Amino acid sequence: MTEGMIIVTKLEDLFYTRTLLDGPVGLVPTMGYLHAGHISLVRQAKIECKSVIATIFVNPTQFGPHEDLASYPRNLENDLRLLEQAGVNIVWTPATEDMYPPDFQTWVEVENLTSLLEGSMRPGHFRGVTTIVSKLFNATRPDKSYFGQKDAQQAAVIRQMTRDLSYPIDIVICRTQREADGLAMSSRNAYLTTDQRKAADILYRALLAAQTAFDDGEKNAETLRQIVKDVLATEHQAQLQYVSCADYDTLKELDTLSGKALLSLAVFIGKTRLIDNFILG
Numbered sequence: 095m096t097e098g099m100i101i102v103t104k105l106e107d108l109f110y111t112r113t114l115l116d117g118p119v120g121l122v123p124t125m126g127y128l129h130a131g132h133i134s135l136v137r138q139a140k141i142e143c144k145s146v147i148a149t150i151f152v153n154p155t156q157f158g159p160h161e162d163l164a165s166y167p168r169n170l171e172n173d174l175r176l177l178e179q180a181g182v183n184i185v186w187t188p189a190t191e192d193m194y195p196p197d198f199q200t201w202v203e204v205e206n207l208t209s210l211l212e213g214s215m216r217p218g219h220f221r222g223v224t225t226i227v228s229k230l231f232n233a234t235r236p237d238k239s240y241f242g243q244k245d246a247q248q249a250a251v252i253r254q255m256t257r258d259l260s261y262p263i264d265i266v267i268c269r270t271q272r273e274a275d276g277l278a279m280s281s282r283n284a285y286l287t288t289d290q291r292k293a294a295d296i297l298y299r300a301l302l303a304a305q306t307a308f309d310d311g312e313k314n315a316e317t318l319r320q321i322v323k324d325v326l327a328t329e330h331q332a333q334l335q336y337v338s339c340a341d342y343d344t345l346k347e348l349d350t351l352s353g354k355a356l357l358s359l360a361v362f363i364g365k366t367r368l369i370d371n372f373i374l375g
């Protein structure tokens with residue numbers, strides 16, 4: 095592979111440049127508007143793989159009709175600069191009409207796991223995610239692919255899809271990157287006003303309070319959910335959508351914690367919907 099980052103849009107150009115890469119190849123799928131969280135995925139991929147492909151595609155099929163597709167933040171120039179600095183070999187920025195031509199009619203859907211949590215709040219969201227990730231896997235043929243723990247259910251759903259469809263791809267889930275006050279990094283943080291941004295650390299503080307109780311011996315899931323609710327109630331700008339304390343693998347709600355559990359929540363700060371989670375145990 096030659097020095098320097100190659101930017102491709104057309105599928106045939108991706109196919110050709112992909113043949114030039116030394117393996118193992120790591121894939122970092124993104125929707126752009128990159129932050130330190132995305133770059134940490136690239137860094138991990140650089141450590142574990144000889145070559146790294148990043149994709150930038152705001153995938154319309156994972157947005158609901160009343161969600162923020164039109165306003166989703168974009169800054170391609172800055173994204174390309176960050177990816178080049180991080181040492182990415184190929185950036186693929188497909189066009190929507192190439193990914194979803196007018197007669198598109200084939201979908202990839204994981205069943206049970208997607209009916210819970212985010213899936214129950216955002217119907218069709220995971221069908222869009224698994225369909226696009228599967229198309230990205232097929233086109234880039236990576237050995238490993240990197241996703242953030244912040245989107246915990248997405249990570250579980252992609253792991254399930256990879257197993258079910260026998261993709262020979264190692265799914266690597268990387269730690270959530272946080273701002274100094276604990277707010278999980280997300281492209282959607284850009285929507286927050288200064289005042290809302292100050293309030294947004296409440297998600298982290300609520301999770302931390304429950305984690306502390308867990309570390310002190312609290313194993314009752316409902317008590318842990320209530321601790322999260324009580325902390326959130328102290329911030330009037332925060333509107334809780336759900337808090338869940340579920341089995342880490344099945345995402346089914348727990349009564350008592352014994353193995354690994356996922357404590358997760360979705361909260362509106364103004365019109366901005368934020369999610370976060372901690373793994374307990």
Ligand code: PAF
Nearest residue numbers: 123124125153223226245
């Ligand atoms: O996590 C994201 O940014 C997106 O859901 C993904 C995995 C790039 C698919 O569009």
